[in-house]
Amino acid sequence: MRTAAIDCGTNSIRLLIADVDGGVLTDVVRLMRVVRLGEGVDATGRLSDAALARTFAAAEEYATLIERHGSPPVRFVATSASRDAENRQVFVDGIRARLGVEPEVISGDEEARLSFNGAVSVLATARDETVLVIDLGGGSTEFVAGTMDGLIAARSTNMGCVRYTERFLQDDPPTPEQIEAMDAEIARLMDEAAAQVPLERITKIVGVAGSVTTVTAHALGLPEYQAERIHGAELPISTVSSAASDLLHMPRSAKAALPYMHPGRVDVIGAGALIWRAIVERVAAVTDGRVTTAVTSEHDILDGIALSVAERDG
Known part of the structure; x- marks a missing residue:
């Protein structure tokens, strides 16, 4: 069946119109707009x-594209920013008027479940592996551990590339003091996540969303944004850390000139890179060398939303 999924986050709003057959998605339309x-x-x-x-x-x-492609059933999911906003009813009413569907302002736990399902749906993962999916968004970051048989634990944290750029990284490039303060807060929230999600049991770490894919593009030195090379890329933790550090310390003008950098991500990639660096280094440390690489997935919560529509209406 054909489904339409919309993921509205803190930084971007994305659309996926896909045909679903036996749990396998075939893209019809996949779009992103950075709306902050x-x-x-x-x-x-x-x-x-x-x-x-x-x-x-x-x-x-x-709405125009959905109608053009047969008006399939739609699920609109809104995450961190709309969870936090006191005037979110204005947002809900505006979306309903334009798309004819009630936007679901989902919990962090539901966001985590959808992210995990979307990420692992297209990755070759052994049944006995314990996978940690990190969904690094604009306002929140989800830590989701599970196997191919289902979720083990999940934790949503209020750290994201937009939220932490505004809170910590005011200078271009950020000062050592700003980075140190942000690093300390990331560490505190990772301690909270680790109390719920068993990081020491992880055998594979998978990162999704724009900050992670951009760090991966930088690590690969791509001549342009190439989703087919980014998806499934497995890089040593040291390579990820080095690429993230480079983006963190790079001035805005240099980041804007990178051929794979989305214009809407230039101002916030430093914070996203710092969060991703801290997470992969922490996982490598607590797993005693068992996790030495990080995998990037181009498939994430958006794919999970599309699959959920097929489950609901199929």
């Missing part, structure tokens, strides 16, 4: 008028 819905939410607690206008414009574009 969560701009300023960490400080004000509200979605700004400008951010809402950008998001509604993208929703209108997506």
Whole structure:
């Protein structure tokens, strides 16, 4: 059956129209628009008028595409920014008016489940492996451990590339003091996550979402953004760490000139890179050398949403 999935996060809103057959997705349309819905939410607690206008414009574009491709059933999932905003009803009403569907402002646990299902659906994973999926978003980062038989544990943390850029990394490039303060907060939240998610049992770490894929593109030295090379890339932890550090310390002008850098990610990739570096280094340390590489997946919560529609309506 054909399904339509929309993932509206803190930084971007994405559409996937896909045909689903036996749990396998075939893309019809896959699009991303950077709308920065969560701009300023960490400080004000509200979605700004400008951010809402950008998001509604993208929703209108997506509504046209969904109709053009047969008006399949739609699931619209909204994550961290809209969870945090006191005026989220304005967002809900605006999306319903444009797409005819109620946006689901999902919990962190549901976000984690969908991310895990989407990430592992297209990766070759042994049944006895314990996989940690990291979904590094604009406002939150999900830690999800599981096997091919299902989830073991999940924890959603309020750290993300937009939230932490606004909170910590004000200078270009950021100062050592800013990096140190952000690193300390990441460590604190990872301690909380580790109390719930058994990081020491992990045998494979998989990263999803734009910060992770951009760090991977940088590590690979790509001449442009090439999803087919990024997806499934397995890199040594030391390589990931080095690439992340490079992006963290790079001035804005140099990041903007990178051929694989999305313009909407330039301002926030430093924070995303620092979060990803801290996570992979922590997992490598606590697994006593068992985890020495990190895998990148181009498939994530968006794929999980599409699969959930097929399960619900198929």
